Each structure stands twice: as structure tokens, then as C-alpha cells.
Amino acid sequence: MTAAALARGELSFKHAQVIAFAVKDLPTWIGPEQRVKAEEYLITWSKRRNPDDVRLLGRALLQYLAPEEWERRLGKELGDAERAAERKRSLRYLANGIPGSETVVIKLPVVEMETLRKMIEALIASDTRPDPDERPLDQKRDSRMRASRSSGWAWPSSC
Incomplete structure (x- = not known):
């Protein structure tokens, strides 16, 4: 036909x-x-x-x-797709040029990536530390020097 x-x-x-x-x-x-x-x-x-x-x-x-x-x-098609996603799973650490810092590249199946994303977001939301001092190093040193002078600290005379 x-x-x-x-x-x-x-x-x-x-x-x-x-x-x-x-x-x-x-x-x-x-x-x-x-x-x-x-x-x-x-x-x-x-x-x-x-x-x-x-x-x-x-x-x-x-x-x-x-x-x-x-x-x-x-079921076979979905299982094959899941196994293919498993084979493509990877984790890489890359230097990003920032001292004390690295970039992470993660490839996971969608369901696992969503779980990881939720875990990371929960950790970030629960962080109660004060914001880090993001001033340049020379400004931080200057502030420390001023604080030490106001507290009465002075360089030893032998220096």
C-alpha cells in the first residue's frame, strides 16, 4: 500500500x-x-x-x-540513555589564576546534578560567617597598622 x-x-x-x-x-x-x-x-x-x-x-x-x-x-531506551550519561560523568579541577582558588567543572546526569545543586545551595544558605574582607592586601595592611598604632603598639627600638 x-x-x-x-x-x-x-x-x-x-x-x-x-x-x-x-x-x-x-x-x-x-x-x-x-x-x-x-x-x-x-x-x-x-x-x-x-x-x-x-x-x-x-x-x-x-x-x-x-x-x-x-x-x-x-525501558531499554531510558536505561541506555542513563548508562550513556553515566559514561560521560566527569570531574575536573582547573587553575583559574586566583591564588588559593580553583575552578571545578562537573558533568553529571541531570538528576544527580540537581541533587548536588540543592546540596550546594543549602550549604551556601546556612553560611553565617561575616562577609570576607575583599579589600586589596595593601589596604588590609594599612588598616592593621593603624589599629596597632591606636592600641599603643610601637616598633621595638632595636629595629
């Missing part, structure tokens, strides 16, 4: 490929009658939808006709 519709110019070559794959992708226990109905359904929608939409309809047909098989395939 798909080949005939393609020959009549009712659908594009890409549509025909998508339909052929969707019908072929159905489990072997789906009977010929259901396969014909599925193919007719996809051909009808191909006249109004782009190939990507028809591909999604093909997956929806699998979900409708064989829900257990669809769930098994979806």
Missing part, C-alpha cells in the same frame, strides 16, 4: 520510509490485518503531517497495539 501511494505521488519518499519502518517495527505477533490497518492509518496521516509527526504516530501505534512491548522498549 505504501509503495502504491508513493507511486501515485500521495506521499513523499521520507514519509514512505517512516511508514515502512513503523509497520516493520511492530512485534511479529501483530497479525496481518492489524498491520494493514496501521499502514492505512499512517498513510492517511502522511497526507497532512510531516515525516517526524508520522514517526511519532508510528510509536503511538506501537503503544496502542502492543503496550507491553512499548514499555519494554521504552
